[in-house]
Amino acid sequence: MVASTRHDAWQAGESYDAYMGRWSRPIASRFLNWLEVPEGLDWLEVGCGTGALTEAIVRHCAPAGVTAIDPSEGFISLARARVADPRVRFRIGDAASLARMSAASRDVAVGGLVLNFIPDRVAALADMMRIVRRDGVVAFYVWDYPGGGIEFMRTFRTAAVELDPEVRDLTQNSRFPFCTPEGLIALAREAGLRFPECMAIEAPSVFSDFEDYWLPFT
Template identity: 35%
Template sequence: MTSSFNVQSAAGYEQLMGRWSRQLAPPFIDFAGVADGERVLDVGCGTGSLTFALPHAADISEITAIDFSPVFVEATIKANSDPRIEVQQADACALPFADASFDRAMALLVLHFVPESGKAVAEMRRVVRPGGVVAAAVWDHFGGMPGMRMVLDVAAMLDGNAEQVRSRYCFQPMMRPGEMMQSFVSNGLADVRQTSLLIRMDYQSFADFWEPIAAGEGPLGKYVGSLDAGMRTKLDAAIRAAYEAGQPDGPRSFAAVAWACRGIVPS
């Protein structure tokens, strides 16, 4: 499996997205459910937003966290002090676990970066016991991420090449309405339910918003890093103007919406 997420450093990811995935983890857990004594698999743990939130929600028996990126695996291992948590590098499309090994498999902000996302859902279903739960959440890049869309919409006005980047970003796997739910159903999960989860992304300044993207983190950072010096200067100025919106630089808050889906492995 490959991942379309561009990773430069764990610290850069934290500034770009980790702080927001930590906010999203508790409502995602509330929707997905978790119970005392369960064995839980965190698929695509990143820097541990979901992994480290789970023990606060229930008295978990064990948590196995996997990620495709060695950068994330190293960072999560370093941050971990809970003996119930084990972190390892693995492929979401070929999970190295026996059938029915877990009570729940959960994926927070991962499946839209997995090109074969349906295969990842099938693997999550395979490793969860009958009666157990598979759950996932992905950002709604098309309509639910106005801060990121602001960057791409401005870029598309300045650079014709950005139109294709915007299209790929807005319609990554599992992002169309009902797409993730249909994948859960087609992979044999029962009692499938979908909802949307809302948080806010609060930035202290334009630098707080722009620095990780400018440094090359994530899919937008990969695009920005590909620009020549002239276009980069134009884009930096235009994004700053859009962020500030005619007012002095300072705090801004953008809503952020994720699609969430859960289903039960049939008995």
Template identity: 40%
Template sequence: MSSPAPIKFTDGTAYERFMSPWSRSAGTLFLDWLARGSGLAWADVGCGNGAFTELILAKSAPASVCAVDPSDGQIATARQKFSTKPVELSIGDAMALPYDANRFDVAVMALALFFVPDARKGASELVRITKPRGVVASYTWDIVRGGSPTQPLWEEMDGLGKPALRPPSADVSRFEALKRLWAELGLRDVETRELVVQRTFADFEDYWISMVVSSPSGPLGRLSNAESEELKRRLQARLPASATGEITVHAFATAIKGRKAA
């Protein structure tokens, strides 16, 4: 059986409005939980436009960061952010990373593992590039339990008979699947944690532009004008607004970390 095709986010600017605020909120909780010291070598696999990479620089004082993503558009956006920072950016495949074995103190995938067509191969690559006793970690939206920020959009697209494209390895977002995978790869001292975040939009139009119009999956491109208007109506009816018109959306992610054997 062939592997599912990878999902690539090619527009770094649109992604900045769509997912980067979510990435920063969850990423901050994730880095606090990892609690790594300063002066370490990090690998950020599936870095997108560099939202999580920025957090590593700000919160972890790394000696260096190597960040890789399959999208040249995302990497081009990231290059604009890190021209004077200790970040090495590469276009590459998470299932065949362009790094030597035993190179990094910390190797992470932030909101990326479930986009890898073969999640086990992607995780094994994280282990390969990590030094003995180094940390291998990941967090993904808990798609199976409806934890993605895009869950309302997905469900309403489904209701229109236009199913939204889900990540190809969504099942790996389950705690049970993550713990089993980390154990199979020989990682030790494995811990997990749920990361709960929220994002408040100024009004429904802010939500619509950020989460629908800016979505890299381009859902509106597959809808007629009438279907787009119906999707907008459904989402506005579904998402309660405060007295001032603000809309708050919640999301939750599954996080895991483990240590490579000596």
């Protein structure tokens, strides 16, 4: 019997952080600045990953409490180590588990860089809306793949397609064509969100040298 030793970056928190976490942290802060909600609210975070958005919520929003869920044990473990705040409760769970949460039990429901990985996005957003109280806030952000978002990854994928055209269907803009301002607004409306708004949030990704750029891809 042959045992598989394939590295699973979706369970290894440190690997994911080197690849994506260092860019998602500045985006999280900018997202909360745009959201501009009051302090002292109860939050739900769907797909918390290694805790970039969770950490920003604690730092900038003075929440009464945060329930943060993610299906990856490795990500949750790292998030717990990084965000040791008694107001935050990390749980293993995915968007499908939202159906078990009580209605009107949170003030804000958010998801950072996760919606494109959820199979039934409309159902997830509808559940988030059900969970927030009257006049609550549901908000999310994803990379604008079709519009050239997350440019360092796009550069890699473009080079890969030039070397092997057969990998074209694996590029993020092919896999997630809805990740555009128009697509996200349409998705929000389909889920029943009232008065959806969308804006661009940008942050630079600066590398010290090629090795700094290349290592996360390995």
